[in-house]
Amino acid sequence: MLCRGCSLIFNKQLRPFALFLRQMSETPAKKGGKDPAAYFFRDKVQHLMRHLSRVDLEKVFRVRKEGQQIDTPEYKFMTTEELEKEMAEVQQKVDKKLQMPPFINEREDIDCVLSEEPKLKGYDSSKYVFTDITYGVTDRDRLIVVRDTDGTLRKANWEERHRMNQLYFERPGRKYYKPRMFKEEYLKDLLQRREYEFILDQACTQFDPDDPDFIHVRAMTYDHINKTNDYQLLRSSRHFGPLAFYLAWNNCIDNLLIDILNGDRLDEAVSLIELYQILNPNLKSVKTKKSDGDIEFVKAYAELDSPKRNDVELALQNYAQRQFHSIDLEAEESQGH
Amino acid sequence: MKLKSLPFDCAFRLLSDSISSRVSAFGNRKDFLRRSVCLSATSRQELKEEEEEKKRDPTKDRSKVIPVETSIKYLQSSAYKETYGDDPVWLHYRRNYKGPYPPRHTRKTCIRQGEIATGNPCPICRDEYLVLDHKNVDLLKQFISPHNGEILGYNKTGLCRRKQLSLLVAIERAKDRGLITFDVPPREYDYSEYINKSKK
Numbered sequence: 001m002l003c004r005g006c007s008l009i010f011n012k013q014l015r016p017f018a019l020f021l022r023q024m025s026e027t028p029a030k031k032g033g034k035d036p037a038a039y040f041f042r043d044k045v046q047h048l049m050r051h052l053s054r055v056d057l058e059k060v061f062r063v064r065k066e067g068q069q070i071d072t073p074e075y076k077f078m079t080t081e082e083l084e085k086e087m088a089e090v091q092q093k094v095d096k097k098l099q100m101p102p103f104i105n106e107r108e109d110i111d112c113v114l115s116e117e118p119k120l121k122g123y124d125s126s127k128y129v130f131t132d133i134t135y136g137v138t139d140r141d142r143l144i145v146v147r148d149t150d151g152t153l154r155k156a157n158w159e160e161r162h163r164m165n166q167l168y169f170e171r172p173g174r175k176y177y178k179p180r181m182f183k184e185e186y187l188k189d190l191l192q193r194r195e196y197e198f199i200l201d202q203a204c205t206q207f208d209p210d211d212p213d214f215i216h217v218r219a220m221t222y223d224h225i226n227k228t229n230d231y232q233l234l235r236s237s238r239h240f241g242p243l244a245f246y247l248a249w250n251n252c253i254d255n256l257l258i259d260i261l262n263g264d265r266l267d268e269a270v271s272l273i274e275l276y277q278i279l280n281p282n283l284k285s286v287k288t289k290k291s292d293g294d295i296e297f298v299k300a301y302a303e304l305d306s307p308k309r310n311d312v313e314l315a316l317q318n319y320a321q322r323q324f325h326s327i328d329l330e331a332e333e334s335q336g337h
Numbered sequence: 338m339k340l341k342s343l344p345f346d347c348a349f350r351l352l353s354d355s356i357s358s359r360v361s362a363f364g365n366r367k368d369f370l371r372r373s374v375c376l377s378a379t380s381r382q383e384l385k386e387e388e389e390e391k392k393r394d395p396t397k398d399r400s401k402v403i404p405v406e407t408s409i410k411y412l413q414s415s416a417y418k419e420t421y422g423d424d425p426v427w428l429h430y431r432r433n434y435k436g437p438y439p440p441r442h443t444r445k446t447c448i449r450q451g452e453i454a455t456g457n458p459c460p461i462c463r464d465e466y467l468v469l470d471h472k473n474v475d476l477l478k479q480f481i482s483p484h485n486g487e488i489l490g491y492n493k494t495g496l497c498r499r500k501q502l503s504l505l506v507a508i509e510r511a512k513d514r515g516l517i518t519f520d521v522p523p524r525e526y527d528y529s530e531y532i533n534k535s536k537k
Contacts, residue, residue: 037531041528041532064520065520066485066486066520066522067486067487068485070484099525099526101524102526102531138527171524172522180513180515181515187515189515189516195515195518198518205521210531
């Protein structure tokens with residue numbers, strides 16, 4: 001314990017240096033110090049993820065059961081121009097609905113003491129939490145401080161921040177406590193029942209994107225989907241883009257690539273490999289240009305960088321065969337007429 | 338027949354009957370007896386035997402607690418299928434009331450002191466093997482509207498108020514554990530909060 005004068009000097013001069021040292025020595029982000037946030041918010045990456053999500057308007061605008069009042073459906077007669085205007089507005093709504101939850105690193109614990117006053121020790125048997133409820137400040141920027149029972153005034157930790165933000169600025173669907181469905185036993189049951197969209201939607205509502213719980217739940221869900229190849233359930237939802245990003249970030253895009261090729265979507269396969277190359281600029285297949293042809297592009301990736309080379313090449317071969325077979329059939333039909 | 342000629346107990350009981358029928362403020366007849374008069378040993382014993390002989394009607398007895406697992410098995414059984422078919426358990430229940438409109442609230446409870454205390458119990462109370470628990474998802478889903486996902490009120494289903502409350506609690510628990518899924522309100526993100534932080 002330092003005396004008053006020394007503690008003042010420490011707080012003013014040495015503490016910032018101590019914090020700087022701590023920052024330098026902390027374990028780096030995943031992937032040898034690389035930060036996914038540097039890539040996730042780029043326009044090109046967002047565009048690729050949206051293309052991979054394969055937007056199906058029927059699924060995006062399906063009837064959601066949120067306890068709303070049931071009204072009779074509305075039918076309108078429109079001219080072509082009015083319809084085009086409506087479709088443009090629909091595109092904006094789609095952008096809003098399919099806004100992807102950010103893929104960023106875990107947050108660091110808050111450990112900031114503002115002042116120490118041992119004279120206040122024993123003033124009360126409980127802590128005091130002071131929250132600044134000024135309008136216009138976001139949940140993350142809000143100033144929340146705690147006066148402990150031993151007189152220390154410190155910034156609130158993440159749990160206290162969550163509780164206070166939920167208390168004063170309630171968000172629909174978010175709870176004070178962590179819902180039991182995120183515990184191992186219930187989460188495994190949900191994964192077995194393939195309720196991926198429900199788990200991820202609940203996680204988005206309950207947690208912030210940099211919460212360790214959110215990252216853990218998301219990783220578990222995406223790993224399960226990758227193992228069981230159940231990609232179709234998440235397509236046309238806001239979670240497919242981050243799924244592709246997660247797989248590309250952790251170098252396991254092969255299962256998804258094979259699934260896309262089996263569905264005869266070469267353009268999506270090309271997008272996925274492009275995404276993988278953006279996140280890993282040191283790949284060998286980065287040098288092949290797209291102008292050579294899409295099949296050549298995928299082949300180059302399979303030969304040079306794919307861990308499951310044989311499976312990807314087989315899927316590509318089957319795709320090529322199916323394409324030529326369909327071309328032959330069309331040629332026969334046109335000759336017959 | 339004169340009162341004096343009867344044996345003491347019978348005469349006493351006749352007197353007490355006639356008194357208690359007029360004095361309603363004293364409540365239960367037995368309480369009145371016990372509170373106001375010191376009984377002889379023989380009459381006390383007779384009262385006890387009367388209580389023991391009064392057996393409960395087994396169809397109305399709800400003192401036995403049925404475990405949830407039994408209820409879950411019952412919902413898959415042929416007996417349930419025969420009774421209810423594919424309809425929800427509340428569909429063919431009709432409340433009894435005078436006039437064209439039912440009262441706004443259903444009764445407080447069908448079961449009092451461990452047995453059914455009404456002639457037309459609600460859909461859950463009338464069948465002892467329907468247990469409202471968070472694990473019994475098939476039963477709980479019958480009370481959630483398939484159109485907009487809201488929990489149906491007792492004006493639709495006819496449940497007594499106590500069972501409606503236990504239904505709400507069971508559904509809330511099931512949703513918390515992820516046993517019942519529902520559509521979550523969407524969360525909007527402001528990307529600028531996360532971009533700036535990463536650059537710092």
